[in-house]
Amino acid sequence: MRFDTLIRNGIIVTATDMYAGEVGIAGDKVSAIGAHLPSENTGRIIDAAACYIMPGGIDVHTHLDMPFGGTTSADDFESGTIAAAFGGTTTLIDFAIQYKGQSLRQAFETWMKKAEGKAVADYAFHCIITDLGAAHATIFRAMSQAAKHGGLICMHAENGGAIDVIVQRALAEGKRAPKYHALTRPTTAEAEATARAIALAEMAGAPVYIVHLSCNDALEKVREARDRGLPAYAETCPQYLYLSLENFDVPGFEGAKYVFTPPLREKWHQEKLWQGLAQDTLQVVSTDHCPFCFKEQKELGKDDFTKIPNGGPGIEHRLSLVYTGGVHGKRFSPNRFVELVSTAPAKLFGLYPRKGTLAVGSDADIVIFDPNREDVISAKTHHMRVDYSMFEGIHIKGMPKTVLSRGRPVIDAGKFVGRPGAGQFVRRHTYAGV
Ligand SMILES: [Zn+2]
Numbered sequence: 001m002r003f004d005t006l007i008r009n010g011i012i013v014t015a016t017d018m019y020a021g022e023v024g025i026a027g028d029k030v031s032a033i034g035a036h037l038p039s040e041n042t043g044r045i046i047d048a049a050a051c052y053i054m055p056g057g058i059d060v061h062t063h064l065d066m067p068f069g070g071t072t073s074a075d076d077f078e079s080g081t082i083a084a085a086f087g088g089t090t091t092l093i094d095f096a097i098q099y100k101g102q103s104l105r106q107a108f109e110t111w112m113k114k115a116e117g118k119a120v121a122d123y124a125f126h127c128i129i130t131d132l133g134a135a136h137a138t139i140f141r142a143m144s145q146a147a148k149h150g151g152l153i154c155m156h157a158e159n160g161g162a163i164d165v166i167v168q169r170a171l172a173e174g175k176r177a178p179k180y181h182a183l184t185r186p187t188t189a190e191a192e193a194t195a196r197a198i199a200l201a202e203m204a205g206a207p208v209y210i211v212h213l214s215c216n217d218a219l220e221k222v223r224e225a226r227d228r229g230l231p232a233y234a235e236t237c238p239q240y241l242y243l244s245l246e247n248f249d250v251p252g253f254e255g256a257k258y259v260f261t262p263p264l265r266e267k268w269h270q271e272k273l274w275q276g277l278a279q280d281t282l283q284v285v286s287t288d289h290c291p292f293c294f295k296e297q298k299e300l301g302k303d304d305f306t307k308i309p310n311g312g313p314g315i316e317h318r319l320s321l322v323y324t325g326g327v328h329g330k331r332f333s334p335n336r337f338v339e340l341v342s343t344a345p346a347k348l349f350g351l352y353p354r355k356g357t358l359a360v361g362s363d364a365d366i367v368i369f370d371p372n373r374e375d376v377i378s379a380k381t382h383h384m385r386v387d388y389s390m391f392e393g394i395h396i397k398g399m400p401k402t403v404l405s406r407g408r409p410v411i412d413a414g415k416f417v418g419r420p421g422a423g424q425f426v427r428r429h430t431y432a433g434v
Helices: 077-086 104-115 135-149 160-172 179-183 187-204 216-227 238-242 254-259 269-278 319-330 334-348
Strands: 007-013 017-025 028-032 044-047 052-055 057-062 089-096 120-130 153-155 208-209 232-236 366-378 395-405 406-410
Touching: 007 216, 007 334, 007 366, 052 334, 057 319, 057 334, 077 089, 077 395, 077 406, 089 104, 089 334, 089 395, 104 120, 104 216, 135 153, 135 187, 153 187, 187 208, 187 216, 187 232, 216 269, 232 269, 238 269, 238 319, 269 319, 269 334, 319 334, 319 366, 319 395
Parallel strands: 007 044, 007 052, 057 089, 089 120, 153 208, 208 232
Antiparallel strands: 007 017, 017 028, 052 366, 366 395, 395 406
16 A cells, blocks of 8 residues: 555544544545554655544535626636635535526536636536526426436525515615615515425425525524425525624725625524534535625725625635534534535535545545634635635634645645646536436
């Protein structure tokens, strides 16, 4: 047995196990796991003392290089995958948008070109369907096709029609500040659409995955469906676990930093979402990373909240925020942490067991994670190409130290050591092996 890389002295953590062990890597795969592996002729030895050895994070909801409202999200596939790697995420599933008149294949090809030569770690895509005819018929048809071919539909669940009316009323009353983006999108609009998406999926015989679930009202709908045994799944994002409507209590236009959809909610929803993660009502934490700079980009909506580009930067701090609040916060175990940020996303989106676990034959996407390293999040030190942080000043405990993508170091001792273009497109399997 000869390894290109040998990781020693650490604690291996997967979604199910936690034990002292060593990981041997040959080429881009994990080739051995054992209590003691031979170190003769090993290319590189990584000492993981006092650290966890875990599978690389998988972020299944990002928007890199995405046109929106006359501007484009600030991270492309190079800066976005670098920032993700700094935070321990080694695979992204980004959203490729179908524009009116285009086929889904054209959307996919456009996004493949955006990633080519730029990504430093692996990526895959979902397609956003915008052109399939009438709304409910579209959703139902897409779900029926998904049921037939083993697809998993990701639903942005909000009642857009009702929200549009509420927004027009607010504008007519002269309510134009950023906080009205949040105040015109009630939790009921999300809960109602979540229930409707689940009902349409049930009729179509399809699974459904609710993206960026933000409030307890919608969480209850997912719980009811799961209690009935339906294949209904949902993710939440760190912004809904850490931020609330109180973040709009800032001077002037600064609230625009927190304008994304669904919006921030009252603070009490946070604990409900953490419980949802602990109890498996929510299966995944993604970021919905969609960064727009405050200067010049968010400012497009200076006099009208409906013109503020929607989205926030989060790709870099997902693992640290979930570990801090989840494991140090005594809400769940390190195993559940790995499951939420890596294993469950891999299983739901057809990447498992190539990604999402540490097993012989898996891709050597590995994070050496120091559970006790601390930091304070700041735009001054982050690696996203955006001029503010949603999480400015938040204290984190638990951070990646070294990050490998298919056996190659991408982050080492706080430095980027990877190569743009080294990331590959990963073909996903169908949902549940249909
Ligand atoms: Zn999104």
